[in-house]
Amino acid sequence: MSKRAMPQPIVFVTGNAKKLEEVKQILASGAEELPFEVTSQKVDLPELQGASCEEIAVEKCRLAALEVKGPVMCEDTSLCYHALKGLPGPYIKWFLQSLGHDGLNKLLAGYEDKSAYAQCLFTLCAGPGKEVRVFDGRTEGKIVEARGPTDFGWDPVFEPSESGGQTFAEMSKEAKNAISHRGRALQLLRTWLVNHAETFAQEAA
Ligand SMILES: O=c1[nH]c(=O)c2ncn([C@@H]3O[C@H](COP(=O)(O)OP(=O)(O)OP(=O)(O)O)[C@@H](O)[C@H]3O)c2[nH]1
Numbered sequence: 001m002s003k004r005a006m007p008q009p010i011v012f013v014t015g016n017a018k019k020l021e022e023v024k025q026i027l028a029s030g031a032e033e034l035p036f037e038v039t040s041q042k043v044d045l046p047e048l049q050g051a052s053c054e055e056i057a058v059e060k061c062r063l064a065a066l067e068v069k070g071p072v073m074c075e076d077t078s079l080c081y082h083a084l085k086g087l088p089g090p091y092i093k094w095f096l097q098s099l100g101h102d103g104l105n106k107l108l109a110g111y112e113d114k115s116a117y118a119q120c121l122f123t124l125c126a127g128p129g130k131e132v133r134v135f136d137g138r139t140e141g142k143i144v145e146a147r148g149p150t151d152f153g154w155d156p157v158f159e160p161s162e163s164g165g166q167t168f169a170e171m172s173k174e175a176k177n178a179i180s181h182r183g184r185a186l187q188l189l190r191t192w193l194v195n196h197a198e199t200f201a202q203e204a205a
């Protein structure tokens, strides 16, 4: 499919190099090609506190569109423990930074239920002041003792239910992307853009 003419490409705004790496891999694979060019910009945007995952994601994307002055996409990842009623959720970054993998396990020491889900909210906005659309991808699993390479966040302590016993960190990139929160959310965004290319290009004009 040829790329649709837009004044600017869609800029994926993130401060996280590992997210960007996976997003590039996911977009390069899959049956449908995105009808727009995607570039990236490294900006670590401020994130709302005390709000829902969705509110945080929408506000971040709104700020990204103002910063870039054009079409943007962003994403927000949460790790939600069922026993803790969804926490750490959107605050997982700070929990991981302060407590490490061992601490992420110890949080559940007093609970039988070690289950958790990874959630990725992709957001898409055609420009400053334009509607922000949200695409929600989730993967259920459980929190385990760290196994596998430690180069991406909490991957070593999350074992998806569909992985046959491997943690995200132990899986190949292709296998992770096929069942990951990020892979699923990005697939929804891709399908929406393929089906609404005209609408989005007009909003961005
Ligand atoms: O093991 C992992 N597997 C993943 O698939 C994954 N995706 C995100 N993360 C980590 O979870 C926090 C989300 O916070 P987050 O969404 O605010 O990201 P961020 O601040 O790093 O980037 P961004 O907000 O600039 O895009 C950050 O610590 C990320 O490193 C992951 N860890």
Ligand SMILES: [Mg+2]
Binding pocket: 047
């Ligand atoms: Mg962030």
